[in-house]
Amino acid sequence: MSSELLSIRGLKAGYGSVEVLRGIDLDVVRGEKIVILGPSGSGKSTLLKCIPYLVRPWSGEIRVDGLVVKSDPATLRSVRVSTGFVFQQYNLFPHMTIIRNVALPLELNRGMSRREAEKTALSVLTLLGLGDLAGKYPLELSGGQQQRAAIARALAIDPKLLLLDEPTSALDPELRYEVVETLYQVAKQGRSMLIVTHELDFAEAAADRVVFIDEGLIVEEGDARDVLERPRKERTERFLRRLRSRVGEPHSSN
Amino acid sequence: MEINRFLFEILPYLAEGIPVTMQLTLLSFALGLALGSVLAAARVFGSKPVSVVSRAYIEFFRGTPLLVQIFFIYFGLPALGIRLDAFWAAIVAIGFNSASYQAEILRSAIKSIPEEQYLAAESLGMSTVQTYRFIIFPQAIRVATPALVNEFVALIKYTSLASIIGVAELFRRTEYMVSYTFRPEIYLLSAAIYLAICLPTSQFSKMLESKYAIPGYRRALV
Secondary structure: OOOEEEEEEEEEEEEOOEEEEEEEEEEEEOOOEEEEEOOOOOOHHHHHHHOOOOOOOOEEEEEEOOEEOOOOHHHHHHHHHHEEEEOOOOOOOOOOOHHHHHHHHHHHHOOOOHHHHHHHHHHHHHHOOOHHHOOOOHHHOOHHHHHHHHHHHHHHOOOOEEEEEOOOOOOOHHHHHHHHHHHHHHHHOOOEEEEEOOOHHHHHHHOOEEEEEEOOEEEEEEEHHHHHHOOOOHHHHHHHHHHHHOOOOOOOOO | OOHHHHHHHHHHHHHOHHHHHHHHHHHHHHHHHHHHHHHHHHHHHOOHHHHHHHHHHHHHHHHOOHHHHHHHHHHHHHHHOOOOOHHHHHHHHHHHHHHHHHHHHHHHHHHOOOHHHHHHHHHOOOOHHHHHHHHHHHHHHHHHHHHHHHHHHHHHHHHHHHHHHOOOOHHHHHHHHHHHHOOOOHHHHHHHHHHHHHHHHHHHHHHHHHHHOOOOHHHHHO
16 A cells, blocks of 8 residues: 555656657655646646546556546546546636535535535535635636635545646736635645645645646656755746746735 | 408408417427437537538528428428428428527537536546536527527518418418408518517517526626
C-alpha cells in the first residue's frame, strides 16, 4: 500500500498534432497540497484535465488512489468521483439552483435520495458561507460566489483529491479575495489539492510543494518556500519576477 | 354587406373552419416534433451514414415546396398503394415538412450548449446519458422554445395550403364564401381570424419563455 494518492508517469498529451505535455512525472502524497505554476500555454491546465480524463492523454500512466485511469465508464466514474474538479470559468449548471448544482452529483454518484443529497449540499454550502444563496441560480450570483459554489459542488462528493484549474483567474481582483479565502479554508481541512494558480501568497502560505511547468515539462519542483524564494532554475526565476511585477493585479490576499 | 348577413351567415361559416385549422396545426406540429427529434438525434448522435440520411431528409423537405409535397402525398402516394384522405394527407405533408425545420432547431439548440457544460458534468462522474438528460437537454429545450413556437405559428398559416386538396379549414371556407357572395373583402376577414389565432400564440410563447427562462441569464449576456 503506497501512500501516493496520485502518480503520473511519462504523461504526454496535446490537441490535434500539437504536443502540449511532453512527458510529465508527478506524485501527490495523501494530504499534500501542490501548487502548479507556469506561463500560459505551458500545459498546466492540460495536465490537470488529464487526471480525470477530461482530456485524453496520448500516452503515459495515471494512477489515482492506486487505480490506473482508463477510459471505460466504470473506471472513469470511480476516478472522477474521487477527484473533484474546479474550473477557471466555474462551469456551474445555469438552469439549476445552487443547491441542485451541488446535490445532483450526490444523487447520481452516492445513491442519495434528493432529500439527503440536498441536506448534505446545504451543509457544504453553509460551511463555505453560501447557505443563504442555496436557492439562487448561478447567473444571479457574482463571479466570486459562483466560483465558491463550484468549489462546494466539487467538495460535496468528498473527493480524495481536489483539482483546481486557475480558480481565481477569471475574477476581478476584488472578487479574488473571497475565493482565495475559501481556498485557505479548504486547504486547512487537510484534503489533497492540486492547484494551478498565480496566487503566490496562497502558494507560499498553504502549499507543501510548488511545481513549475514550462513548455510541457516540469522545470523545477520542491518545497513551496524554496522554489518561490530561491528558485534554482533561471526560467522559474524569470517567471516569478514577471508575475510579481504585474501592475494592478494584487496577488496578495491580505 | 348587411351586418346581419355578415354576423349570422358568413362569420359562423368561416368560424367552423377554425377547429379544423387548429387540428391540422396541432397534429402536424406534433408529428413534426416527434420526427424532428429523431432526425436531430440522428444528426447529433448518429454514425456517419445515419447522420447523412437525416441530413438528406432535411435538405429534401426544406428544399422543395410544401405545396408540391402536399400534392405528392395526396395524389402521388395512392399510386404506390398508400391512400390518405385529404385531412390526413395534409397533416402528413405539413408534419414531414415541419420535421425538417424542427430537427434543425433542436440540433442547433443542442450544439449551442457550451463544451464546458459537458466537461463539468463529466468531471462530476456523470455518464453520457446522465449528462444529456440532466444538463444538456434541459438547457437546449429552453434555447429551442422560441424558435419552436415560431414554427408553430408558421404552421397555423401553412395549413391554409390544405385547402387546395379540399380540407374544409379556414381558408377553404373563405374561398367558398368569396365565390358564393362575390365579396372579396371576406379575405380580409379571414386574415383577421388568422391574426387573432397567431397573436395569442406568440403571447403565450413569451409567457412560456419568461416562465422557464434561466434566472440571471439576460443579465449575464449584457
